[in-house]
Amino acid sequence: MKTYSLFFLLLSALCHAGQAQPPKIESSILSANKTFMQAFSQGATDMGKLYATDAQIFPPNGATISGNTSIGPFWKGAFDMGIKKATLETVQTEKAGDQIIETGNYTLAGADGKTMDNGKYMVVWKSENGQWKLYRDIWNSSLPAK
């Protein structure tokens, strides 16, 4: 009996240890996000190339934007309107077939460094010419509605 109890105690401890582990995050996505953040803070002049040719973004308070040649100007517009820094913090990445689904939190800051918005995002990544590109990108604010 005692041996069994110890066995189950250890098993239980192991299971809980397993649950407590944070989800594994793909380093390729962390790297791609680093590129995204740098490109944005440097003027967001060519963000389209970070997206797949047939990418779509779903910006809050606007219509779906399709194609990376249209997505690039969207981010340039956001920069010109006062957002100077976008911080992406990956919470989880999950492989799904050839794609990777990422969830995370974002923070947007102005020229004075003050937070303008923060919220959540979900991105589907796909590999295009050997590089991970944003394929589907949607986000929303966690701040209370005005």
Place this chain on the structure above:
Amino acid sequence: MKTYSLFFLLLSALCHAGQAQPPKIESSILSANKTFMQAFSQGATDMGKLYATDAQIFPPNGATISGNTSIGPFWKGAFDMGIKKATLETVQTEKAGDQIIETGNYTLAGADGKTMDNGKYMVVWKSENGQWKLYRDIWNSSLPAK
């Protein structure tokens, strides 16, 4: 030369015809969304069962909600606060490994039938006990910011 020209003309026509076709939509997802819409309009009392055990939703103007036992009450709360009808219109479904990624448009209406909000969503579906369940669910409004 003429034969070649005709061949390429036909090939080009076929390619364009292929491009013009709307994306194939999984009927299982259309069916699951129908269940979602019905369950919501009937009081949204048990929406949690439509979500995977370890599902997450990312509601605008609020924090991430994890687990279907917490997601259920969120939708009940939305119903009680005045949203009486949710319409989901799938734009695209795409298989990604064992999961399905869906993008679409939603409309929310009140008791008087008037539209309270409309916007876009992205859902990752996964099969749990042989049934398609919402696993990741994020959306945002297409209406101008107030």
